Amino acid sequence: MKELFCTVKSNSAIARGIFAMTITLPEEVQVRGGQFLNISTGNPAHLLKRPFGIMRKDGCDITFCYQLKGEGTMCLSKAKAGDELAVTLPLGNGFAIPDGAKKIAVVGGGVGIFPLLSVIESVKGREFYSYIGFRGAEYACLIDDFKAASKQLTVVTDDGSIGAKTNAVSAFLSEYEEVQPHLIISCGPPVMLRALKSQLKERGISTPCLVSLEERMGCGIGACLVCVCKKSDGSNARVCKDGPVFDINEVEL
Numbered sequence: 001m002k003e004l005f006c007t008v009k010s011n012s013a014i015a016r017g018i019f020a021m022t023i024t025l026p027e028e029v030q031v032r033g034g035q036f037l038n039i040s041t042g043n044p045a046h047l048l049k050r051p052f053g054i055m056r057k058d059g060c061d062i063t064f065c066y067q068l069k070g071e072g073t074m075c076l077s078k079a080k081a082g083d084e085l086a087v088t089l090p091l092g093n094g095f096a097i098p099d100g101a102k103k104i105a106v107v108g109g110g111v112g113i114f115p116l117l118s119v120i121e122s123v124k125g126r127e128f129y130s131y132i133g134f135r136g137a138e139y140a141c142l143i144d145d146f147k148a149a150s151k152q153l154t155v156v157t158d159d160g161s162i163g164a165k166t167n168a169v170s171a172f173l174s175e176y177e178e179v180q181p182h183l184i185i186s187c188g189p190p191v192m193l194r195a196l197k198s199q200l201k202e203r204g205i206s207t208p209c210l211v212s213l214e215e216r217m218g219c220g221i222g223a224c225l226v227c228v229c230k231k232s233d234g235s236n237a238r239v240c241k242d243g244p245v246f247d248i249n250e251v252e253l
């Protein structure tokens, strides 16, 4: 984990209320798909950095995408090329992809698709079957990037404006028997992850499944316990340090 000052290389809207920012680090850092960064908003009044999944690493350049939510992301959206921001990275465990997992189903919803793209672009020698869902066409982004890195891509929307009118979990499960993946990786809103967990259980599917969780965070480095989630055995885990990626059966969703 490094604390660095980065330079904003680009920062622009890619869909309704969604921005992509590329920063240049002063030195290269190693990153695993699913790890995240903590970045200052550029406003000294915001004491806490904001956490975002790392979407792409190209040498010293790191790209992440963010949805406008509150004051911090609004402030980030105003950053211009050349601005300096403080960043801490890489954080969290990321997706540990077993060597034997040759066929991987990728199930993502909304802003949850960003950390998943980092996995399919960086882990070589696997077949990725991607299922990504958006609220509607105006929120859709990165479809060409997913297409380029996946063996097969299915895009769906809540309103049917792109692809079928369904969600990513249902789209994946409807093709499960055909694809027979060795591993499932997923990231999306809590309601989506809960549906994935209950549907896998209901259908008796025991394929290993890794999910990336999102909790409100304070420090991002395991010290403040703001981000604690419940594990299935009754113990607690820190999403920032012990996660954000967990086995789906290991955590309460």
Ligand SMILES: Cc1cc2nc3c(=O)[nH]c(=O)nc-3n(C[C@H](O)[C@H](O)[C@H](O)COP(=O)(O)OP(=O)(O)OC[C@H]3O[C@@H](n4cnc5c(N)ncnc54)[C@H](O)[C@@H]3O)c2cc1C
Residues within 6 Å of the ligand: 036, 048, 049, 050, 051, 052, 053, 054, 064, 065, 066, 067, 068, 069, 070, 071, 072, 073, 074, 111, 114, 115, 213, 214, 215, 216, 217, 218, 244
């Ligand atoms: C591991 C991880 C990865 C994430 N990756 C992405 C991503 O790739 N793209 C994306 O759009 N969003 C992502 N988020 C959510 C993102 O961090 C929040 O939307 C953002 O921090 C909101 O900041 P704000 O100041 O605009 O909102 P406010 O609501 O004003 O934030 C106030 C405070 O609450 C914290 N906070 C608010 N919502 C969240 C949240 N959902 N998670 C954690 N802290 C929160 C903020 O960091 C800040 O300290 C991720 C969250 C986590 C924990």
Ligand code: FES
Residues within 6 Å of the ligand: 216, 217, 218, 219, 220, 221, 222, 223, 224, 225, 226, 227, 228, 238, 239, 240, 241
């Ligand atoms: S955010 Fe502080 S312990 Fe996780």
